[in-house]
Amino acid sequence: MNAPAIEISGLTKRFGSFEAVHDVSFTAEAGRITGFLGPNGAGKSTTLRMLLGLVRPDTGTAYISGRPYRDLPSPARTVGAVIDSAAAHPSMTARDHLRTACALSGLPAARIDDVLAAVRAEDFSDRRIGAFSTGMRQRLSLATALLGEPEILVLDEPSNGLDPFGIAWLRGFLRDFVAGGRTVLLSSHVLSEVQQTIDDVVVIDRGRIRWRGSVSDLPDDQDLEQAFLSLLDEGARR
Numbered sequence: 001m002n003a004p005a006i007e008i009s010g011l012t013k014r015f016g017s018f019e020a021v022h023d024v025s026f027t028a029e030a031g032r033i034t035g036f037l038g039p040n041g042a043g044k045s046t047t048l049r050m051l052l053g054l055v056r057p058d059t060g061t062a063y064i065s066g067r068p069y070r071d072l073p074s075p076a077r078t079v080g081a082v083i084d085s086a087a088a089h090p091s092m093t094a095r096d097h098l099r100t101a102c103a104l105s106g107l108p109a110a111r112i113d114d115v116l117a118a119v120r121a122e123d124f125s126d127r128r129i130g131a132f133s134t135g136m137r138q139r140l141s142l143a144t145a146l147l148g149e150p151e152i153l154v155l156d157e158p159s160n161g162l163d164p165f166g167i168a169w170l171r172g173f174l175r176d177f178v179a180g181g182r183t184v185l186l187s188s189h190v191l192s193e194v195q196q197t198i199d200d201v202v203v204i205d206r207g208r209i210r211w212r213g214s215v216s217d218l219p220d221d222q223d224l225e226q227a228f229l230s231l232l233d234e235g236a237r238r
């Protein structure tokens with residue numbers, strides 16, 4: 001069997017005396033969408049940032065395609081990430097932003113029209129980012145992540161700010177993305193939005209993994225939101 005596309009083992013991160021992430025381990029497999037789910041402050045972003053080499057773990061390892069992010073020979077061609085969709089410069093247009101991103105990652109500018117079309121952002125590609133709605137910013141971030149034609153997408157709260165049409169579109173986009181054997185790891189705290197999108201679930205609460213499994217393993221009479229809330233209740237009583 002091939003190694004998992006993403007493999008996280010024993011990650012722990014403290015900020016001062018506060019332990020934000022404790023001994024977190026899970027995998028995300030090729031051909032599947034893995035949902036990394038938990039309430040606000042659970043440790044999702046910190047874990048994804050450690051995976052992408054943006055935060056140094058105290059202990060543990062995080063591998064993408066078998067290597068730590070910093071050791072990937074061509075990171076942008078391996079993994080596309082959306083971590084902070086507000087990071088783009090407000091005076092640039094979407095197209096300028098993508099041109100800069102291509103230059104920084106050594107990618108051909110010929111990709112720009114493809115990714116704008118892929119996220120259906122052609123209509124606002126020449127407008128200034130400062131005037132974008134949150135949903136437009138999310139699409140631009142996703143377009144940026146797609147520039148290197150990566151096999152793996154890591155998305156922190158990708159449906160934030162999307163309207164119901166945007167959420168339905170994103171679901172279809174991600175399903176198509178993994179259909180050919182590529183991998184998606186996405187975080188969310190809005191379970192109702194991801195229930196129909198994901199294949200596998202990793203639940204984190206107060207820095208600890210509470211449950212890992214496939215959506216199809218959930219009891220028939222429980223939807224993801226119910227299962228999630230009862231898991232968190234159990235965790236709180238412990």
Ligand SMILES: Nc1ncnc2c1ncn2[C@@H]1O[C@H](COP(=O)(O)OP(=O)(O)OP(=O)(O)O)[C@@H](O)[C@H]1O
Nearest residue numbers: 015018020038039040041042043044045046047189
């Ligand atoms: N740089 C930092 N310094 C101190 N504390 C931090 C830092 N980054 C995160 N934390 C704390 O670590 C905990 C986990 O934060 P994190 O952003 O990983 O949660 P999250 O699950 O992504 O939450 P949300 O759904 O609200 O985005 C929070 O209590 C947060 O305040």
